[in-house]
Structures are given as structure tokens and as C-alpha cells.
Amino acid sequence: MPGFFFSHNNMTELNGKEDCKLAEGKVHKKKQKAFGADLKSYLKCMVPHVESGIKTSNSRNVMLSAEEVIQWSQSLEKLLASQSGQGVFREFLKSEFSEENIEFWLACEDYKKTKSDHLHGKAERIYEEFVQSDAIKQINIDYQMREATAKKAQDPTHSSFDEAQKTVYILMERDSYPRFLKSKSYLNLLNQLQTNTSK
Numbered sequence: 001m002p003g004f005f006f007s008h009n010n011m012t013e014l015n016g017k018e019d020c021k022l023a024e025g026k027v028h029k030k031k032q033k034a035f036g037a038d039l040k041s042y043l044k045c046m047v048p049h050v051e052s053g054i055k056t057s058n059s060r061n062v063m064l065s066a067e068e069v070i071q072w073s074q075s076l077e078k079l080l081a082s083q084s085g086q087g088v089f090r091e092f093l094k095s096e097f098s099e100e101n102i103e104f105w106l107a108c109e110d111y112k113k114t115k116s117d118h119l120h121g122k123a124e125r126i127y128e129e130f131v132q133s134d135a136i137k138q139i140n141i142d143y144q145m146r147e148a149t150a151k152k153a154q155d156p157t158h159s160s161f162d163e164a165q166k167t168v169y170i171l172m173e174r175d176s177y178p179r180f181l182k183s184k185s186y187l188n189l190l191n192q193l194q195t196n197t198s199k
Helices: 008-013 019-025 032-052 066-071 076-081 085-095 101-111 116-131 144-152 162-182 184-198
Strands: none
Touching: 066 085, 066 184, 076 085, 076 162, 085 101, 085 162, 085 184, 101 116, 101 162, 116 144, 144 162, 162 184
């Protein structure tokens, strides 16, 4: 079931209420203590829309259900298969200052779908943004993998980033994902949706 991102773009589309505008402004702050307040404000804005469904740009009704949110707890794969799940998990990772992991993983997923004549440009961009030793959003991989990935990026194929992507996935699966499932952001969202369903 397709979902919606908890992203700046969607919040801009839904900023009819003052609370939404406040939540939108706060999303960009990197203070850990502000994260709970951000999500709470955002959910207050979203709950009426969640109940009635959101008209998306492609004119289909999209709803986030308690059932979908429960499925996120079955595996990281199921969480990342949901656009809504990606958005909520990304916000959680931002609160832990490790959003580069999901951003890299998503960039690799996009890269695999790239036409061959565009691979070189995308490979260079991914390498510079996430892999090189002084990258702004440097991912946590060892020196050998960094060097091997650099070589593969110079003569790119669709599998150039597979090993690094797998390493980052395992890191998220073992480290961030279990914490996410115990986090207030996940539990509060689930509780909110279950409450709405039972009304």
C-alpha cells in the first residue's frame, strides 16, 4: 500500500494550519530534544488527513493505517518498502544524527534503476556525498570497503555500490532499527492510529 513521506514537500502542501507551519519550521532543527515535539506537532496536523485519506498529486487516496505501521515492526525490509515508513524512519535517524544511512541506501536503490548512460554522473555524486573520506554525509564503512567502492565508482556498473549498501543496511538493521521500534515516535504513531481505528 503506498504511503506518504513525512517530508518537507508534503508538509508544505498541507500547511493550511498554523501548527503545520510551526512543525515545518522545526523539522530543520537538528536538536534531539525537539524531535518529539516536531513529530507530535506534525501528527496533530496529519491526523484529520490520515483519517480521511490524503489526495496525492496522482489523485489517489492514500491512507496510513495501524496495520501498515504494525508491519514495519516485522522487518527493516518491510519498513523500507513503505514510503511512509521511510519517512518516519528518516525522521528518527535525524534525531540520532545518522540520517546519512537511509539517504545513502535510498540513493543506491535509485542508482540501480538508472539508465546506463547516466550511471557515471550518479556514481560520482553518490561517491562524493557519502563515500569519500571527507564526504559531508559520510557513511560508516571501513577503509578497505571505501577504497573498493571508490574503484568501482570510477568505472560504474549497476552493482558498484552493492557491498557498501549491504553494509549500511546491516548497520541499520542491527543498530538503529531496534531502537526505532522502541522509540516514542514509533510507539506514539502506532498508538494514535490504533486509537483512531477503534473510534
